[in-house]
Amino acid sequence: MSPVVTVTDLTKRYRDVTALDGVSFSLTENRIYGLLGRNGAGKTTLMQVLTAQNFATSGDVCVFGQHPYENERVLARTSFIKESQTYPSHLRVAHVLRAADLAHPDWDEEFAQRLVDEFRLPRQRNVRKLSRGMLSALGIIVGLASRAPLTFFDEPYLGLDAVARQLFYDRLLADYLEHPRTIVLSTHLIDEVSDLIEHVLLIDQGRLLLDVEAEALRGQVVTVSGPVAKVDEFARTCTELHRVLLGGTARATVRGDFGPPDHDRARSLGLGLEAASLQDIVVRLTTSHHGHAPGVGATNEEAVR
Numbered sequence: 624m625s626p627v628v629t630v631t632d633l634t635k636r637y638r639d640v641t642a643l644d645g646v647s648f649s650l651t652e653n654r655i656y657g658l659l660g661r662n663g664a665g666k667t668t669l670m671q672v673l674t675a676q677n678f679a680t681s682g683d684v685c686v687f688g689q690h691p692y693e694n695e696r697v698l699a700r701t702s703f704i705k706e707s708q709t710y711p712s713h714l715r716v717a718h719v720l721r722a723a724d725l726a727h728p729d730w731d732e733e734f735a736q737r738l739v740d741e742f743r744l745p746r747q748r749n750v751r752k753l754s755r756g757m758l759s760a761l762g763i764i765v766g767l768a769s770r771a772p773l774t775f776f777d778e779p780y781l782g783l784d785a786v787a788r789q790l791f792y793d794r795l796l797a798d799y800l801e802h803p804r805t806i807v808l809s810t811h812l813i814d815e816v817s818d819l820i821e822h823v824l825l826i827d828q829g830r831l832l833l834d835v836e837a838e839a840l841r842g843q844v845v846t847v848s849g850p851v852a853k854v855d856e857f858a859r860t861c862t863e864l865h866r867v868l869l870g871g872t873a874r875a876t877v878r879g880d881f882g883p884p885d886h887d888r889a890r891s892l893g894l895g896l897e898a899a900s901l902q903d904i905v906v907r908l909t910t911s912h913h914g915h916a917p918g919v920g921a922t923n924e925e926a927v928r
C-alpha cells in the first residue's frame with residue numbers, strides 16, 4: 624500500500640525559531656492519526672506545509688505521490704480545518720457549504736445538511752454573527768462532509784460545548800467506518816479522542832518523539848505502584864518517566880516492552896500495574912525539567928506530602 628503522505632527530513636525555520644526539525648514519517652491510507660504535542664510544538668506548521676499553506680525550509684513532502692504546492696489535483700483531495708477558520712464576512716452558512724461543495728469532489732450534501740441540523744446551525748445566518756462554537760461547528764461540518772481522502776482537523780472545536788464535541792467524535796467515527804480515509808486530528812483534549820486515534824504522532828519542540836500505533840503504545844507505558852523498594856526493583860529494567868512519592872510508597876510511570884511475564888512479576892512483588900492513559904503518556908514524554916523528553920535516567924519526580 625503506497626503512503627498517502629511521505630515527509631522526509633522536514634525542517635521549517637521562522638528566523639530564529641525552528642518549528643520543525645528534521646521530521647520524517649509517512650501516513651498510510653485509511654487511518655486516524657493523532658497529531659499530538661504541547662503548545663508551540665510545530666503541529667500547525669506541519670499541517671500547513673502538508674497542505675501547501677507554508678513552505679519548508681528544507682526536506683521533502685510528498686502528498687498522493689506529488690508535491691502539494693500549487694497542485695490542484697492534490698489539494699482537491701485534501702481538507703484542512705483550522706482552529707480559527709475565518710470566512711469572508713458577507714457569507715451566510717449556506718454559502719460556505721456551497722463553496723465547500725464546489726471545492727471538494729467527494730462532498731456529500733445530504734450528510735452536510737444532516738450535520739447542520741444536528742449541530743443546530745442557522746443556515747441563513749451571516750458567518751460574522753455566528754457564536755464562536757457555531758463557527759467551529761461549521762468548520763467541522765465542512766471537514767466531515769468534504770470526505771477528502773486526506774483530512775486535517777487542527778484543534779477544530781474552540782468554543783464547542785461538550786455535547787457538540789461528542790457529536791463531532793461520534794459522527795467522525797461513524798462516517799470514517801463507512802467511508803475510510805486518512806484523518807489527522809490535532810488536539811489537546813487527548814482523553815476525549817484517545818479511543819478514536821489509531822496511530823500517534825507526537826511532536827515536541829519540532830522533533831518527532833513518537834510514531835507508533837496507539838495500541839502498541841498503550842502496552843509500552845504503565846503505571847506501577849506500591850512500596851518504594853519494590854517499585855525500584857520492578858522499574859530497574861525500564862525507562863522511568865515520572866514518579867510520585869507518598870510516604871513509603873511510590874507510583875511510577877515507566878516505559879518498556881511489557882508482556883504477561885511483567886504483569887506476573889508485578890503481581891509477585893505485590894505491586895499494582897495499570898496501563899497509562901494516552902494523555903498521561905503524552906504529558907510524561909513531553910515534560911521534563913530540562914525541556915526535553917526524558918530518556919533513561921531522566922526521571923521527573925514529585926514528592927507528595
Ligand SMILES: Nc1ncnc2c1ncn2[C@@H]1O[C@H](COP(=O)(O)OP(=O)(O)OP(=O)(O)O)[C@@H](O)[C@H]1O
Pocket residue numbers: 637640641642660661662663664665666667668669
Ligand atoms: N509565522 C510565524 N512566524 C514566526 N514563528 C512562528 C510562526 N508560526 C509559528 N511560529 C512558531 O513556530 C513554533 C511552532 O508553532 P505551531 O503553531 O506550529 O505550534 P503548534 O504545535 O500548532 O502549537 P499550538 O498547540 O499552541 O497550536 C512556535 O514556536 C511558534 O511561535
